[in-house]
Amino acid sequence: MAASCARTLGKVGLSFLESSASRPSGTFSYLLRNVGAHGSRRAYGTGAAGVRSKLLSGVRAGGGRVLGCAFLLGGGLGLYQTVKLSVQQHLAEEKRKAPAGSLKLILYQYKTCPFCSKVRAFLDYYGLPYEIVEVNPVMRQEIKWSTYRKVPILMVDDEVQLNDSSVIISSLKTHLVNKEKSMSNIIRCYPEMKSVNDGGKEVTEYNNKYWLMLSEAETVAVYPQKEMQKEEMKWRQWADDWLVHLISPNVYRTTGEALASFDYIVREGKFGTFEGFFAKYVGAAAMFLISKRLKRRHNLQDDVRQDLYKAVNDWVAAIGKNRKFMGGDQPNLADLAVFGVLRVMEGLQAFDDMMANTKVKYWYRRMERATLNHEGLNPEPQKH
Structure with missing residues (x-):
């Protein structure tokens, strides 16, 4: 739309210039004199009829060129802004493109x-x-x-x-x-x-x-230290085989927590009206019972929170005090896996208890920032 307006202004300007090509010059100075003499009154929109008539007569006498220049200038500025905006949008799109x-x-x-x-x-x-x-x-x-x-x-x-x-x-x-x-x-x-x-x-x-x-060269580039690949694989599997199985018993630990969890699931998921009602109340009751069976299957303690706390603290201990992430200065695939699993509890009592009773909070907040800011697009050099 902006480009169309710019083109229209340009055409109008050209027509003024063509129609006034044979008219006498000096109009610009005439207009300046009139504006200078009565500028304060024009600024507030209170100019007398005489002033308006002089300005109009000046335009008739030869103001076409001035108006033509004004329209061309407006059209040019409009076109410049349009092109500038287009380039900025294009660069933004390029920046957002994935590797x-x-x-x-x-x-x-x-x-x-x-x-x-x-x-x-x-x-x-x-x-x-x-x-x-x-x-x-x-x-x-x-x-x-x-x-x-x-x-x-x-x-x-x-x-x-x-x-x-x-x-x-x-x-x-x-x-x-x-x-x-x-x-x-x-x-x-x-x-x-x-x-x-x-x-x-x-x-x-x-x-x-x-x-x-x-390839061997690519592996060395991704895992410059000998044990990094083995450690990453170990904890990725741990997230799938152990950590993920602690989620359901903890978010459905009590009837109240089960109802709160299904309220969140229905709100965030894709359910019809009847399905949502059914899922919230019947599903919550069913999952409360199933969580008890899962607790037995995975040999969890009576207080399943303790298993969650231990698992999370084991993870933080494996990272150690000298690394921001298990991957070092940037997250590796194990960091992303563990963060992804824990994140589904956000907004629930189990998550609040985990953050309050374990040492995971600082690592978790760093992971939040890293994923939110897409830091994997332009990672900083690793320090070894």
């Missing part, structure tokens, strides 16, 4: 799912733009096209489907390190394995899901 370049990412998720939160933490930290599709946890119509019926699912360029949070993170990180590797080739390095668990239920697992598919 992965042209990858189009669509994340199918439940917002309160810890595995989905892990993926979002990774995408946010590295500044990768992505679209979210919130899946209805009852009908799951949003993923009816997929034979894999869990979340998260990440679609890449509408062609490559990535399943399992750890596979998604490992494959994307591999691509960020070496953009020459296509996602379709990378995903072949994480083969799907189906088996039947002790309960007779078919489960799907993925080989190599904590590994990055890098």
Whole structure:
């Protein structure tokens, strides 16, 4: 719209100049004299009729050129501002582009799912733009096209489907390190394995899901110290195999906490009116009972808060006092995984208790800032 106005002003200016080309000059000085003599009255809009008539006669006598110049100047300034704004917007878009370049990412998720939160933490930290599709946890119509019926699912360029949070993170990180590797080739390095668990239920697992598919030189660049890769993999697996199983027993620890948790789930998730009511009250009661079974399955203490506190303090102790993150000066994939899992408790009593009774707070706040500011886009050099 601004560009259109600028072009119009320019055309009007040219027409004034063309129509006044043969008229006498000197109008500009005449106008200045009139404005100088009566400027104070014009400033407040109280000029007499005589002043107005002199100005108008001056314009008729030869003011076309002045007006033409004014319109051309206005049009030029308008066009300049339009081009400037366009360039600024273009530069902003370029700055927001992800290191992965042209990858189009669509994340199918439940917002309160810890595995989905892990993926979002990774995408946010590295500044990768992505679209979210919130899946209805009852009908799951949003993923009816997929034979894999869990979340998260990440679609890449509408062609490559990535399943399992750890596979998604490992494959994307591999691509960020070496953009020459296509996602379709990378995903072949994480083969799907189906088996039947002790309960007779078919489960799907993925080989190599904590590994990055890098050359020896790339591995040294990402993990300059010998034990860094092994440590990262160990704690990523710990987040999946242990930490995530402490969430449900803690957020559904009492009937009151279960109701508060489902109120949050319904508010943040994609539920219809009836589904939301059903989920909030019936779901809360069901999960309160299920959390008791989970407590027995994972051999948790009667006060499950103590297991959460111990796990979180073990994590902080593993980081140590001399590192900001497990990755050093910047988060690594283990930092992002643990942060993603813990983040789903925000706003609930379990989260407040964890922050008050463990040593995790300072690391957690640093992780908040790192993901919010997309610090993985331009990481500072590591200190060793």
